[in-house]
Amino acid sequence: MSDLSRTVPQEQLPSEDLHPLPMPVINLGHLSLDSATRSRVVNDIAKACRGLGYFQVINHGISQSVMDCAVKAASDFFELPNEAKEEFSSEDLRQPVRYDTSSKDSISMSRAFLKHYAHPLSDWIQYWPQKPPIYREYMGKYAAEVRRLALQLMEAMLEGLGLGKEYLDEKFQEGSQLLSVNCYPKASQCDTTIGLAPHSDYGFLTILLTSCRGLEVVDRSSNIWKTVQQLPHALHVHIGDHMEVLSNGRMKTVVHRALLNPEEARISIASIHGFALHEKVTCAKELVDEENPPKYKESSFSDFLDHLTANMDNKHRNFLDSLRM
Numbered sequence: 001m002s003d004l005s006r007t008v009p010q011e012q013l014p015s016e017d018l019h020p021l022p023m024p025v026i027n028l029g030h031l032s033l034d035s036a037t038r039s040r041v042v043n044d045i046a047k048a049c050r051g052l053g054y055f056q057v058i059n060h061g062i063s064q065s066v067m068d069c070a071v072k073a074a075s076d077f078f079e080l081p082n083e084a085k086e087e088f089s090s091e092d093l094r095q096p097v098r099y100d101t102s103s104k105d106s107i108s109m110s111r112a113f114l115k116h117y118a119h120p121l122s123d124w125i126q127y128w129p130q131k132p133p134i135y136r137e138y139m140g141k142y143a144a145e146v147r148r149l150a151l152q153l154m155e156a157m158l159e160g161l162g163l164g165k166e167y168l169d170e171k172f173q174e175g176s177q178l179l180s181v182n183c184y185p186k187a188s189q190c191d192t193t194i195g196l197a198p199h200s201d202y203g204f205l206t207i208l209l210t211s212c213r214g215l216e217v218v219d220r221s222s223n224i225w226k227t228v229q230q231l232p233h234a235l236h237v238h239i240g241d242h243m244e245v246l247s248n249g250r251m252k253t254v255v256h257r258a259l260l261n262p263e264e265a266r267i268s269i270a271s272i273h274g275f276a277l278h279e280k281v282t283c284a285k286e287l288v289d290e291e292n293p294p295k296y297k298e299s300s301f302s303d304f305l306d307h308l309t310a311n312m313d314n315k316h317r318n319f320l321d322s323l324r325m
Ligand code: OGA
Pocket: 180, 182, 196, 201, 208, 210, 214, 215, 256, 257, 258, 268, 269, 270
């Protein structure tokens, strides 16, 4: 985050309608081609991560029907009567499944969400909603595929940082996956135009699937909000807090928010990937030297949940700021 975006409240940053082209679009099919092509794609990913902090992927191997089915499962869930959804309401952030609609978390301005863990799937799926009947099957299939994609992207990012794609492989394989399944009303149905207030995600990376336009990111070079275009069949990827820590600041977390869409209600599914609950993330020692001392304290996903719980009703939510040395 640049100094300006730290001092100017993010709500007050100007907004520009569309991200100017070229928005980085990475063809992931090229990752499995010859080594020269792979290196080029790894460089493109690393460049996007060090510059903007976000990009989109096409040819990512997840079929349109798997993505459509996940959106349908989410949308059918949110259409259930309130009693069926409220069964999953809880103030305890550590519940395996959690539904909420209010702004108790101080960032959900106008959003209903269902959050649940997804990896290892066989441990968590038993807690997921049984209604609608398709939910577990459709969301489970998407969750497994998006995780495979996250690991592939993580390898490329680690390679791009010069750490090698096997870096901490076991910890990534055993890592957590949190699905944040969001439902935003059509803009005209609300007083506000903001669905989800500015924040960054805690993990290494987030992969976002959305039914229509609404995501905005802070562009670091100009400090203005950019609407992220909705490219057909693409998935949006952005860097989270723990990637900034691991890379010792070479890659920066992305501040983003969701606006309500004026034309339609919107579903989004954010898949957030981190280490296992208690595994600490530190600045990679390979990226620390005299000129680049460690910039962040170590922390785990569990520390993040503690931070959120302690800051539930005030504005000191910024987890990354609490880690800066
Ligand atoms: C999130 C998130 C953005 C969106 O769930 O963390 O940032 O467009 N979602 O719904």
